[in-house]
Amino acid sequence: MAEHLSLRGADADAAVEQLYAAHWRQLVRLSVLLVHDQAAAEDVVQDAFVEMHGRWSRLRNPDKALAYLRQAVVNRSRSVLRHRVVVEKHARTSPSGEGLVDGPTVGGARRDAVRAALLLLSERQRGVLVLRHYLDWSEAQIADALDISPGSVKAHAHRGSAALRELLGDWWEDES
């Protein structure tokens, strides 16, 4: 696959296949950072792909497909958080613990600590930090995506970072 994915002229099926191959993993990870539940994150991204497929012929600029998908994932992740009850229902019907927080992990204790700390932030703080630092979005983009003012983005970013630092304590300094 070309390093720079050009989807001009591709039909919806082909576009989905290519975008899936290139970006599925990263998009699920983005959603996991926002919703903290891998199965729910996969659902979110799957739905985003299906939605994009349906709108493919109306996308003016196919090269912006990734931007479209990211936005859809952020929007849908926010919906999941707003309707957490759905996720809780999901957790009840799942056959075994599949949440992100459970279970031993390769990355060890620091990763677990960061996950736990992220959960303690407010939804807004977490969203701003993820979009700012994981996606490298500008304050204006974040304000748009989260439907808050640029001033609020700044404030949430500041408070969120400070809270994260405090919650992580020694983990924050540990560079290993």
Add this chain to the structure above:
Amino acid sequence: MSDRIKDLLGEVADGVEPGDRLDAIRAATADDGRRTGRGWWAAGGVGLIAASVVTALALSTGGTPQGNDPEPAGPAPTTPTGAPTTITDGPLPGDVAGEVPVYFIGDTPNGPRLYREDRYVDVGYGESTLAGVIGVALGRSRDGSPRPPLDPDYRVVWPADTFGTAALDKETGEIGITVGSTNGDSASLRERGDLSAEEASLAVEALIRTAQGVVDREAPVRFYLDGEITDQILGVPTSEPLAAGPDLDVLAHVSLEYPSEGRLVDNDAPFTVRGLGNSFEGNIVTRIQRWEGTAVVAEVPTIAGWMDDRLFPFEVTFDLTDVPPGEYVVISRTDDPSGAGNFDTDTRRITLVD
């Protein structure tokens, strides 16, 4: 500070290994033109347009039909968890999601039979492929939403609100499959309801073969209804552990392993169709024709084994270099010496790309 947060978030994100949802996405975005394989075949035969055949290779030795599968991600030999329940199956860290054969019902001239489809199994951390694959065979995704067979010619006949999971009892070597109903009326699964006796029996058989495909072809399978042993499920006696039925009685006599439904195929590369079959004198014919209309692009006979009660692997390679991009259908069929045209067929839609 900003870089530090970036690193920490990256570390958390990197720890997430997403399951595969490509075929769920394909299923959700597929147009639902449902046609039967036999209809395609009967309508074909207009003549070859292009394409030459590179090889038609019959693999007459290959052990049992499933014997040469890539090793599915079965339960890894890990530390026993010692869970005291009848069905024991602890976390299996080596047990990753992967493609495993799943059995679905389709039609043949002799009535419904089982076909197999290689499917990804979404597995949560600590959940085994065996546990997850039953849901796939029941046509459900992990969250309970519909996840039908990829091939529109196949179907799941279990009631729509059936859920199920399975585990290996390491002491007895038995596979335990438990099914239940999300509508709270699991007892209704004892009866076969509107299903024909044949469909009901195949529905149970599909779960047996799907579970065995992950663990061990010979493992006995014990059924539970909501975790309890029951005298019957869908009217099929289940008091004792069950074995799979004879291949030729329960499987369609031709079943394609590759390509999967909806696959993109590059016309520059040799295109190899693989499947399993058992046909009169071993004759299995594979054809590629246009999706729209009946124009046949290529047709290749091959000889697979047949003097045994099982399916034999076959493989046919096409050169599609001169075939224009577009939608095509691959059809493999058995032979019918009676001339009545009663072939078993299996079909896959493919998209040919430059």
